[in-house]
Amino acid sequence: xxxxxxxxxxxxxxxxxxxxxxxxxxxxxxxxxxxxxxxxxxxxxxxxxxxxxxxxxxxxxxxxxxxxxxxxxxxxxxxxxxxxxxxxxxxxxxxxxxxxxxxxxxxxxxxxxxxxxxxxxxxxxxxxxxxxxxxxxxxxxxxxxxxxxxxxxxxxxxxxxxxxxxxxxxxxxxxxxxxxxxxxxxxxxxxxxxxxxxxxxxxxxxxxxxxxxxxxxxxxxxxxxxxxxxxxxxxxxxxxxxxxxxxxxxxxxxxxxxxxxxxxxxxxxxxxxxxxxxxxxxxxxxxxxxxxxxxxxxxxxxxxxxxxxxxxxxxxxxxxxxxxxxxxxxxxxxxxxxxxxxxxxxxxxxxxxxxxxxxxxxxxxxxxxxxxxxxxxxxxxxxxxxxxxxxxxxxxxxxxxxxxxxxxxxxxxxxxxxxxxxxxxxxxxxxxxxxxxxxxxxxxxxxxxxxxxxxxxxxxxxxxxxxxxxxxxxxxxxxxxxxxxxxxxxxxxxxxxxxxxxxxxxxxxxxxxxxxxxxxxxxxxxxxxxxxxxxxxxxxxxxxxxxxxxxxxxxxxxxxxxxxxxxxxxxxxxxxxxxxxxxxxxxxxxxxxxxxxxxxxxxxxxxxxxxxxxxxxxxxxxxxxxxxxxxxxxxxxxxxxxxxxxxxxxxxxxxxxxxxxxxxxxxxxxxxxxxxxxxxxxxxxxxxxxxxxxxxxxxxxxxxxxxxxxxxxxxxxxxxxxxxxxxxxxxxxxxxxxxxxxxxxxxxxxxxxxxxxxxxxxxxxxxxxxxxxxxxxxxxxxxxxxxxxxxxxxxxxxxxxxxxxxxxxxxxxxxxxxxxxxxxxxxxxxxxxxxxxxxxxxxxxxxxxxxxxxxxxxxxxxxxxxxxxxxx
Numbered sequence: 089x090x091x092x093x094x095x096x097x098x099x100x101x102x103x104x105x106x107x108x109x110x111x112x113x114x115x116x117x118x119x120x121x122x123x124x125x126x127x128x129x130x131x132x133x134x135x136x137x138x139x140x141x142x143x144x145x146x147x148x149x150x151x152x153x154x155x156x157x158x159x160x161x162x163x164x165x166x167x168x169x170x171x172x173x174x175x176x177x178x179x180x181x182x183x184x185x186x187x188x189x190x191x192x193x194x195x196x197x198x199x200x201x202x203x204x205x206x207x208x209x210x211x212x213x214x215x216x217x218x219x220x221x222x223x224x225x226x227x228x229x230x231x232x233x234x235x236x237x238x239x240x241x242x243x244x245x246x247x248x249x250x251x252x253x254x255x256x257x258x259x260x261x262x263x264x265x266x267x268x269x270x271x272x273x274x275x276x277x278x279x280x281x282x283x284x285x286x287x288x289x290x291x292x293x294x295x296x297x298x299x300x301x302x303x304x305x306x307x308x309x310x311x312x313x314x315x316x317x318x319x320x321x322x323x324x325x326x327x328x329x330x331x332x333x334x335x336x337x338x339x340x341x342x343x344x345x346x347x348x349x350x351x352x353x354x355x356x357x358x359x360x361x362x363x364x365x366x367x368x369x370x371x372x373x374x375x376x377x378x379x380x381x382x383x384x385x386x387x388x389x390x391x392x393x394x395x396x397x398x399x400x401x402x403x404x405x406x407x408x409x410x411x412x413x414x415x416x417x418x419x420x421x422x423x424x425x426x427x428x429x430x431x432x433x434x435x436x437x438x439x440x441x442x443x444x445x446x447x448x449x450x451x452x453x454x455x456x457x458x459x460x461x462x463x464x465x466x467x468x469x470x471x472x473x474x475x476x477x478x479x480x481x482x483x484x485x486x487x488x489x490x491x492x493x494x495x496x497x498x499x500x501x502x503x504x505x506x507x508x509x510x511x512x513x514x515x516x517x518x519x520x521x522x523x524x525x526x527x528x529x530x531x532x533x534x535x536x537x538x539x540x541x542x543x544x545x546x547x548x549x550x551x552x553x554x555x556x557x558x559x560x561x562x563x564x565x566x567x568x569x570x571x572x573x574x575x576x577x578x579x580x581x582x583x584x585x586x587x588x589x590x591x592x593x594x595x596x597x598x599x600x601x602x603x604x605x606x607x608x609x610x611x612x613x614x615x616x617x618x619x620x621x622x623x624x625x626x627x628x629x630x631x632x633x634x635x636x637x638x639x640x641x642x643x644x645x646x647x648x649x650x651x652x653x654x655x656x657x658x659x660x661x662x663x664x665x666x667x668x669x670x671x672x673x674x675x676x677x678x679x680x681x682x683x684x685x686x687x688x689x690x691x692x693x694x695x696x697x698x699x700x701x702x703x704x705x706x707x708x709x710x711x712x713x714x715x716x717x718x719x720x721x722x723x724x725x726x727x728x729x730x731x732x733x734x735x736x737x738x739x740x741x742x743x744x745x746x747x748x749x750x751x752x753x754x755x756x757x758x759x760x761x762x763x764x765x766x767x768x769x770x771x772x773x774x775x776x777x778x779x780x781x782x783x784x785x786x787x788x789x790x791x792x793x794x795x796x797x798x799x800x801x802x803x804x805x806x807x808x809x810x811x812x813x814x815x816x817x818x819x820x821x822x823x824x825x826x827x828x829x830x831x832x833x834x835x836x837x838x839x840x841x842x843x844x845x846x847x848x849x850x851x852x853x854x855x856x857x858x859x860x861x862x863x864x865x866x867x868x869x870x871x872x873x874x875x876x877x878x879x880x881x882x883x884x885x886x887x888x889x890x891x892x893x894x895x896x897x898x899x900x901x902x903x904x905x906x907x908x909x910x911x912x913x914x915x916x917x918x919x920x921x922x923x924x925x926x927x928x929x930x931x932x933x934x935x936x937x938x939x940x941x942x943x944x945x946x947x948x949x950x951x952x953x954x955x956x957x958x959x960x
Contacts, residue, residue, distance in 0.1 A: 110181050110182055110183075110189060110192065110193055110196070111127060111128075111142075111181070111182035111432065111433060111436055112179065112180065112181050112182070112193075112196075112432060112433075113153070113157065113178070113179075113180045113431040113432040113433040113434075114177075114178070114179045114180075114431075114432070115157075115160070115177045115178050115179075115431065116177045117164075117175040117176045117177025117178070118174045118175050118176070118177070118512050119174060119175075119176055119177065119221050119497065119512055120176075120177045120178065120179055120219055120220045120221065121156075121160065121176060121177070121178050121179075121220060121221065121222050121223075121224060121490070121493055122178070122179050122180070122181075122194075122197040122220040122222065122223035122224065122225075123153065123156050123178055123179070123180035123181065123223070123224045123225055124180075124181055124183050124190055124193055124194070124223060124224070124225030124226040124227075124231075124235065125149055125152055125153045125156075125180060125181070125182060125183065125225055125226075125227065126146070126149055126182070126183050126184060126185035126226070126227050126228065126231075127145065127146060127149045127150055127153060127182040127184070127433065128142035128143060128144055128145050128146070128149075128182060128184040128185070129143075129144040129145075129146050129149070129184070129185050129362075129363055130142070130143050130144040130184065130185060130329075130363060131143065131184050131185075131186045131189070133186065133188075140186070140188075140189070142182065142184035142186075142189075144363070145440070145441075147441075147469075147474060147477050148477060148478070148479055148482075149227070150433065150437050151422070151474070151477070151478050151479075151483065152227075152249075152482055152483055152486055153180055153182075153433050154422075154426065154433070154434065155415055155418060155483045155486045155487055156178065156180060156224055156486050156489075156490060157178060157180070157429065157431055158415070158417075158418055158421055158429075159415075159486070159487050159490035159491070160176045160177075160178050160490060161429065162417075163176055163490070163494050164176055168505035168506070169505065170494055170498060170503070170505075171494065171497060171498065171501070171503055171508065172503060172504075172505065172506055172507050172508055173507070173508065174497070174501070174503075174508065174512055176494075179196075179197055179219075179220060180431075180433065181193035181196065181197070182433070183225070183226055183231060185227070185228055185231065185363075186231070187230060187231050187234045190226055190231045190234060190235050191234055191235065191238060194223070194235045194238045194239055195238070197219070197220045197223060197239075198219075198220070198238075198239065198242055198244065199219060220244070221244075221245075221493075221497075221514075221516055221519050222244065222245040222246075222247065222493045222496075222516070222519060222520075222523070223235070223239055223244060223245070223246045223247070224246075224247050224248075224249065224486060224489045224490065224493075225246075225248060225249070226248060226251065227248070227249070227250040227251065227482070228250075228251065228298075228300065228361065229251040229252060229253035229255070229256065229298075229299045229300040229303075230253075230298045230299040230300060230328070231251075232246070232248050232251035232253075232256060232265070233251075233253070233255065233256065233262070233299055236256065236262045236264065236265045237261075237262070239264060240262065240263055240264045240265075242516055243263075243264055243515070243516050243517035243520055244264055244516045244520070245264055245266065245493070245496075245516065245519060245520040245523050246264055246265050246266070247266045247267060247268060247489040247492060247493065247523070248265070248266075248267040248268075248269070248489075249267070249268055249269060249482050249485035249486045249488075249489050250269055250385075250386075250482045250485065251267060251269070251300075252267075252269055252270065252271055252272040252275060252300065252304075252385060253271075253272055253299045253300050253303045253304075254271050254272050254273045254303055254307065255299060255303055256271075256541075257271055257273070257540035257541065257542055258540075259539070259540060259541065262541075264520055265541055266492075266523065266524070266537055266541040266542075267485075267541065267542065267543065268485040268486075268488040268489050268492065268535070268543055268545075269385075269410050269481075269482075269485050269543070269545070270410060270542065270543065270545050270546070270547065270571060271540075271542045272300070272303060272304050272307060272384075273307060274547070274569075274571045275304070275384065275385060275408055275547060276304055276307035276308045276311050276359075277311055278408055278547050278549075278569035279308060279311075279357055279382055279384075279408060280308065280311035280312055280314075280315060280318075281569065282382065282406065282408075282549065282567075282569075283312070283315075283318060283355055283382075284315050284318070286355070288318070288354040288355045288380075289317055289318060289319060289354065289637070290318075290319050290321050290352055290353045290354050290355075290637040290638070291312060291318065291319070291320055291321065291353050291354065291355050291356070291357060292320070292321050292322050292323070292324070292347070292348070292351050292353035292355075292356045292357070293305050293308050293309060293320060293322075293323045293324070293356075293357050293359065294323075294324050294326065294344065294356065294357065294358045294359070294360065294368070295308075295323065295324070295325045295326070295359045295360055296325065296326050296327065296328050296359075296360035296361065296364055297325055297326065297327055297328045298328035298360075298361070300359075300360070300361060300386065301325070301326075301328070301359055301360040301361070301364075302325065304359035304384060305323060305325060305359055308357060308359060309323060319630075319637035320637070321351050321352065321353045321637045322347055322351065322353075324343075324344055324347060326340055326344065326360065326364060327340065328364075329363075329364070330363065330364045330367045337367065341367060341368070341371055344368065344371075345371055345372075345375055345377070348372075348377055348379060349375070349377070352637060352638045353379070353637070354380060355380045355381070355382050355406075356379050356380065356381050356382070357381075357382040357384070358381060358382070358383060358384065358387070359384045359386075360384070360386065361386050361387075362386050362387040362390050362392075362393070365383075365386075365387040365390070365393060366392070366393065369393055369396060369399070369402055370396065372401075372402035372403070373396060373397075373398045373399060373401050373402050376401045376402075377401075377402060377403060378401060378402070378403045379402070379403040379404075380403055380404045380405075380406070381402070381403060381404065381405045381406070382405075382406050382407065382408075383405055383406065383407030383408070383550070384407070384408065385407075385408055385409050385410060385481070385547075387407075388405075388407025388408055388409045388550050388563075389407070389409050389479050389480075389481060389550070389563055391477060391563075394552055394554075394562055394563055395562075399552070399554055400554040400555075404551075404552070405551070405552040406549065406550065406551055406552075407549070407550040407551075407552070407563075408547045408548070408549060408550070408569070409481045409547060409548050409550055410481045410482075410484075410485060410545060410546075410547060410548070411481075411533070411545055411546050411547065411548055411568075412480040412481050412484070412548050412565065413480060413484040413531065413532070413533065414480050414484070415480075415483055415484055415487045416531065418478070418483070418487075419475050419478065422471065422474060422475045422478070423471060423472070423475055425443065425471060441468070441469045442468050442469070443468060443469055443470070443471050443474075444468035444469065444470050444471075481548075487530075488530055488533065488535060491530045491535075492523055492526055492535065493519075493523065495523075495526045495528055496519055496522040496523035496525075496526055497512075497519065497522075499522045499525065499526070500514055500518055500519055500522040501514070523537075524537055524541070533545070544571055545571075546568055546569055546570040546571065547568065547569040547570075548565045548567075548568055549565065549566050549567035549568060549569060550563055550564065550565060550566065551563075551564050551566045552564075621652075621653055621654060622641035622650070622652065622653065622654040623641070623652060624650060624651055624652035624669060624670070624671035625643060625644055625649070625650055625652075625669045625670030625671045626641040626642060626643055626644065626650060626652075626654070626670075627641070627642055627644060627650050627654060627655060627656050627657045628640070628641065628642075628654035629642040639654075641654065643670060644657035644666065644670040645657065646665075646666065646829060647659060647660055647665060647666055647829075648660065648666055648670065649666045649667070649670050649671055649672055649673050650670065650671065651671060652671065657670075660673035661673065662827050662832075663675065663676050663827070663832060664676060665829055665830045674830070676827065676828075676830055676831050676832045677830065677831045677832070678831070678832050678834060679828075679831040679832065679833050679834065679902060680745070680746050680747060680833070680834040680835065680902060681743060681744045681745070681835075681902045681903070681905050681906055682744065682745070682902075683744050683745060685744070685902075685906075687903070687906055688744045688906060691740065691744075691906065691909055691910060691913060692741070692744070694913055694917075695737050695738075695740045695741060695909075695913060698733075698737040698913065698916060698917060698920065699734060699737045699738065701920060701925075702730055702733050702734045702737060702920060703734070704928075705730060705920070705924055705925070705928050706727065706730045706731075706734075708928050708931050708932070709726050709727065709730065709927075709928075710727075711931075712931050712938065715931070715938045716938060717927050717930055717931060717937070717938045718927075720777075720874060720927075721773060721874065721923075721924070721927055722769060722770075722772060722773035722776065722797065725769045725772055725773060725797055725801070726769070726924070728765065728769050728801065729765075729766050729769040729770065729919075729924070730924070731765075732762045732763065732765040732766035732769070733762075733766055733916050733919060733920055735758070735762040736759055736762050736763060736766070736912055736915070736916040737913070737916055739754060739755060739758055739759050739762070739912065740909045740912050740913050742754050742755045743755060743905045743906065743908060743909040744905075744906075744909070746834060747823040747824075747834050747835060747836050748823060749820075749822055749823060751836070752820075752821040752822055752823055752836035752837070753816060753820050753821055753822075755821065755836060755905075755908070756821065756838070756844060756847070756908065757812045757815055757816050757821065757847070758812075759912050760808055760811070760812050760847035760848070760850075760851060761805070761808055761809055761812050763851055763912075763915065763916075764804065764805045764807075764808035764809075764850065764851055764854060765801070765805040765808075766919060767804070767851065767854040767855060767858060768800060768801045768804035768805045768854070769801055770858050770878055770882075770919070770923065771800060771804060771854065771857065771858050771861070772797040772800040772801055773797075773874065773878075774858060774861040774862055774874075774875065774878065775797075775800065775861075776797070777874055777875060804854065807850065808847065808850055808851070811843060811846050811847055811850060812843070812847060814843070815839065815840055815843035815844075815847070818840070819839035819840035819843060820839050821836050821837060821838050821839045822836070822837055822839060823835075823836060823837070824836070824837040833901065833902065835902070835904065835905060836905065848889060848893075851889075852886060852889060855882045855885045855886050856882075856886065858878060858882045859878075859879060859882035859883060859886065861875075862874075862875045862876070862878035862879040862882060863875075863879050874923075877922050877923050877926060878922075878923055880918075880922045881918045881919045881921075881922035881923045884914075884915075884918035884922065885915050885918050885919070888911055888914050888915055888918070889911065889915070892907065892908075892911040895907055896908070
C-alpha cells in the first residue's frame with residue numbers, strides 16, 4: 089500500500105516537474121511489448137526541484153531501441169508466421185537513464201491501472217490488466233530495480249538486456265524480473281579468475297555508489313579474498329553520478345588519481361557505468377597513468393573510450409562482455425536506411441542527426457568515429473559510421489529478449505506456423521509463467537532461465553589493441569568464460585604467459601580467426617608489482633597488511649637464513665646458527681663449564697684446599713680423640729661430620745667438565761644427603777650441650793629423652809635420604825643441551841624441580857633449627873663456644889643459600905653450575921672454619937685449654953660471676 093502511494097506521489101510530482109513529454113515510439117498491435125531505453129544517458133537533475141531535461145544523446149542506445157523495433161517487425165513479417173493472425177506492437181520510451189523518468193514511463197506502459205486517487209485498496213486487490221504484456225529494459229541496474237518493483241504489481245514480465253546486478257536475482261523482491269545477460273555474480277567471478285590466470289598478486293577496485301557499482305565491488309572483494317596470495321590494495325567507491333562541472337567530482341577524481349599513482353596494483357578493476365568511466369579515463373590519459381585496467385561489461389566495448397586521443401597513455405585495457413553475436417540482418421537493415429520504417433525515435437534522430445546526402449550506398453569498411461552529442465547539432469551522420477558504431481552484445485540481448493517473449497506467447501497460445509489454438513486474451517501473469525519455462529535455441533545461442541531468472545550465458549574476454557588503427561579490430565576477443573567457472577580461449581586461442589619481470593610482464597596470445605589462419609600479437613603490460621630482488625639474508629615479506637600490499641625486503645631473524653632473490657627465510661638446524669649476513673648456516677660450538685675457566689681454576693684450588701684441611705682436621709681429632717675438646721664437639725660424631733664435609737668438597741669436582749649421567753646424578757642429590765648428615769651431627773651435639781647445662785628439671789627430662797645422638801643423626805639424615813632416593817630413581821638429573829645463538833650449551837637438568845627445592849628447603853630448615861638451638865645455648869658456660877660458633881656457621885649457610893636461589897634462577901649459561909659449586913663450597917667452608925677450625929687451633933696452640941680442670945674452672949667462674957655458689 090505504501091509503495092502504491094509512493095508511486096502516485098511520484099506520478100503527481102512528475103506531471104508538474106516535466107515540461108516535455110518523454111520521447112516515445114508506438115506501434116499498435118494485438119499484443120503490445122513495452123520498451124525502456126536510455127537513449128539520452130543523463131539529465132540535468134539537481135538537488136533543487138525544477139524542470140528536467142535529457143542530455144548526452146547516445147547513438148548506441150538509439151540503435152538498441154531500433155533493434156527491438158526491427159525484431160518485432162521481423163516477427164510480424166516472417167514467413168511462415170511465428171504468431172499466425174496475431175500482430176505484435178510496441179511502446180518504447182526514452183528513460184534518459186533516470187529512475188524517476190523510468191517510473192513515469194512504466195506508469196505510462198501500465199496506464200490502465202485503477203484511479204490513482206483511490207489510495208485505500210485491500211491487500212488482495214487485483215489490478216486491471218495493463219495494455220502491455222511484457223517490458224524489455226531497462227539498461228542500468230539501478231533503474232531496473234525501481235521499475236521491477238512497479239511492474240511486479242501487475243505480474244508484468246520484465247526482461248532486461250543489460251542490468252547485471254546480482255540483487256535482481258532475488259526472486260522474493262523481484263519476482264517478475266528476468267534477463268538475457270549473465271548476472272554480475274558470474275562476471276565478478278570471471279574477473280577474479282582472469283587475475284588468477286595472469287598471476288597478478290595485487291589489485292585495486294574502483295566502484296560507484298549505485299546498485300551496479302556497489303554490488304559488483306562487494307562481490308569482487310569477496311571473490312579476490314577467496315584466492316590465495318591476491319591482495320586488494322584499495323577499494324574506492326565513487327559517487328553514482330560524476331559531472332565534469334561539479335567541484336566535488338574534481339576533488340574525488342584528484343583523490344582517485346593520487347591513489348592510483350601511489351598504488352602498486354598490477355590490475356585496476358573499474359566496475360561502474362560508462363559515463364563515470366569517461367571522466368576517469370580522461371584523467372588517466374591526462375596524467376599518463378599507464379596502468380592495466382579491467383573493464384566491466386558496462387564500458388568494455390565503449391568505442392567512445394577506445395577511440396579517445398592518447399588512450400594508449402592510460403595503459404592496457406582488458407574487459408568482459410556477454411558473448412557477442414550479430415543480430416541477423418540488422419546491419420543491412422541500417423544500411424538500407426531502416427528499410428523505409430518510420431517511428432518517433434527514428435524521426436527524432438533524423439531531425440537532429442540527419443544522414444549525409446553524399447552517401448554512396450555501399451559500406452566501404454572504412455572506420456569513422458561517432459561521439460555522444462551533448463547539444464543538438466545539425467552535423468550529418470554517415471550511415472556506414474552508424475552501422476559500424478553498433479555493439480554486438482546488448483543489441484543481441486535485446487533481440488533475444490524479443491524472441492523469448494515471442495516463444496512465451498507461442499507456448500501460451502499453442503501456436504504452430506498456421507494457427508494458434510487459443511485467442512490472445514491472456515493475462516500478464518500467464519505470459520510470465522510461460523516465459524520462465526522457455527528452453528529454446530536462437531541461432532547458436534541456447535537459452536533458458538534458472539530459478540533466479542538468469543540465463544546460462546558466458547562472457548567474452550576482450551583486449552583493447554590500441555596499436556590497431558581500424559576501430560572494428562581494436563577491441564579484440566581473446567578468451568572466454570562460462571558460468572561453470574571455466575576460463576579459456578575459444579576457437580583454438582591459446583593464452584601463454586611468457587615472462588614476468590620486476591617492471592614488465594609479457595603475455596602472448598595465439599588467436600585463431602575464422603578457423604582459417606592463426607595470428608599472433610604481443611601484449612606488453614606494465615606490471616606495477618612491488619616485488620624486489622633482495623640481497624642474501626633478506627626475504628620479501630608483507631610488513632603491514634592494513635596499509636599496503638607491497639612486500640618489503642625484511643632481514644631474516646636470528647637463526648634463519650636466505651640465499652637471496654627475496655627467497656623465504658628458513659630456519660637453521662638445531663646444531664647450526666645463522667651467519668652475521670644471514671645468508672648461510674654455521675656449525676654451533678659445544679659449550680660447557682670447562683676446567684680451564686679461571687673461575688673454575690680458583691674454585692678447584694679452594695676445593696682441593698678444603699679436602700686437605702678436612703683430612704688434617706680429621707687427623708688432629710683422631711690424635712686427640714680422648715681429650716675434652718673432642719668430646720665437646722660430639723666425640724665420634726665429629727668424624728661423621730668431617731666425612732660429610734669431605735664428601736661435599738669432593739662433590740664440587742663433579743660440576744666442571746662435560747656433563748655425564750654419573751656427574752649429574754652425584755651433584756646436588758648427594759650434596760643434599762651429605763650436608764644433612766653434617767647438620768644432623770651438629771644438631772646432636774647441640775642437644776648434648778643443652779642437656780649438660782640445663783637445670784630446669786622438666787625441660788631437662790624432655791631433652792634427655794631426645795638426646796640420643798645416633799637416633800638423632802639417623803632420623804634427621806634419613807628424612808633427607810628419603811627425599812633424594814626417589815629423586816634419583818624416578819626423576820634422576822641427566823645431561824641436557826640447549827641451543828643458543830652460536831653455541832650448544834651442555835648442562836645438567838635437575839630432573840625434578842620439586843625434589844630439588846624440597847632438598848634445599850629441608851637443609852635450610854635443619855640449619856634454622858640448629859641456629860635457634862645454638863642461639864639459645866650462647867649463654868651457657870661453654871669454654872669452647874660451640875653454640876656461638878654454630879650460630880655463626882648456620883647463619884652463613886642460610887645467607888649463602890638465600891642469595892643463591894635468585895642468582896641461580898636468573899643466571900643462564902655455563903656459570904649456572906659454577907654458582908652451584910661455589911654455594912656448596914662456601915657452605916662447607918662455613919662449618920669447617922667457623923665450627924671445627926677453632927677446636928683444632930686449641931688442640932695445637934692452646935693445649936692448656938684442652939683439659940678438664942680448665943673446663944671446671946671456667947664453669948665455676950661463670951656461675952660465681954652471676955652470684956651462684958658452686959659445690960666442688
